[in-house]
Amino acid sequence: MKQSLHDAAVVGIGRTNYSRKSGRTPTSLAAEACRAALVDAGLTPADVDGFTCFDTGSSSASASAVAHAIGVDDLGWCLNVYGGGNIVTTTVMGAVTAVTSGQAEVVVAYRVLASNTRYGKNLGVIEVDGEHQFAGPHGYLVPPQWFAMFAQRHQHEYGSTSEDLGAIAIQERLHASRNPHAVGKDPITLDDYMNSRWIAEPFRLFDCCYEVDGAVAIVITTSDRAKDLPHPPVYVLGAADSNRDGGSVVQFSDMTTMFSAGTAPKLWKRTGLQASDIDVACMYDCFTFTVMATFEDFGFCEKGEVGDYFRAGRATFGGDVVVNPHGGLLSEGYIHGMNHHYEAVLQLRNEAGNRQVPNAQTALVTSGAGPFGGALIYGTAATL
């Protein structure tokens, strides 16, 4: 019998508080989020036989260690994925396919970040190998610089502006102001944005995500089992990925686009959907420009029109699609895109409270920036 994505569903979501400095270990944070997701799912650690997470190599909270920490004695399926935001879709889809292929029945997928991991600066480096050996010696080594390069080229070719990037930052902050869980809740004006300090020009402070300590977990099980659990199941309608130019932030051919130029056509083809079918767009937003490029690539608007789109209110409640109703990585907090999955599921369950997108049935969740990344579309039972 052919496996179907619809044979699995997301049945639980959990998270910790997000803070600048928790004073806690990655294992402690991850365990709390995983336990919360299982409680939400109406399951216990005894039900769990699969675990997965992703990491860039700086955390000690491996999937097996965290599973052990919450009392799981034996895992039939355990996958530690190496990567950052680019790999979230792959990690979640690994959990989905573990379930649909019968390798596991209940899988927990999580991401944790703690104060030992901050990506904006790297002041202790003494040696760099691989491709970065050509860039690091020039003081070019950290993500804000990489994606500011993309933004600069887009401004050159399409005339996009700081004000356009600011419109994204302002909108997401406004959304976060309705979200008690967000760390950046105070609305900002265009003046605030323009006057914020340079990080890597053309990026200012408010172009950059809000790095925090915290963890997010989701629970995936079979659709059969999901029927008896407390919340309406959320299904994956399709997923796609793109990895180009060796994952290089120097050699990536067209920096006015991102991975999404490759991911979007695959995803639309696999699902039979298009941008106008999406109710909630959780766009990976390590930086404002990531939203700009990926939003264009997914066909929500033409090249160079994102600023006008946001200023016209088309990316918020009452517009065409609500982009990052939780405030995204820019304002809710940087849990490397796993918090986008939490928000998408919350919205499709109609449990998002004062930021609920009315009658939300479909949610696009993108992950990654630059040369590599993926995306999936979640849907309610009504969309199957």
Add this chain to the structure above:
Amino acid sequence: MSTTTEHTDAPASLPPQPAPDVDTQGFWEATANGRLAMCRCINPQCRLWMMPPLDACRKCAAPTNFEEVSGQGSVYTFVVQRQAAVSGYLDNLPYVVGIIELDEQPGLRLPGRIVDIIPEDVHCDMRVQAALEPLPGGDYVVPVFRVLH
């Protein structure tokens, strides 16, 4: 993917140093000898330039070697770094880093600082010329770029 070697104490006062491997050491040997050279396929029917360097061509699997390039190219894009973000660049601010597309082949790019220019004068597609300068730390020579006149 590459890795970085760090120590966790005070910020390092030197810029990150290259850690060459057998595939990249030809680049650094060339700069140390006053030449800018890039990795190129030796197959006469192919002759692909590639970055990062490989010991076998990614198109035809033939051997590669390092061949001198003109050092001329265009600024594909750039950033102006105004706050300390990387070791060795703590007080020498602002500085400009460009991604330079070399004339030898479309899409053949090399990162490097663009020097002797005020940041406001740098723009995409600006023509530049490479020059070689010692990297503080002693062992390596790196390409930097200046406006091509």
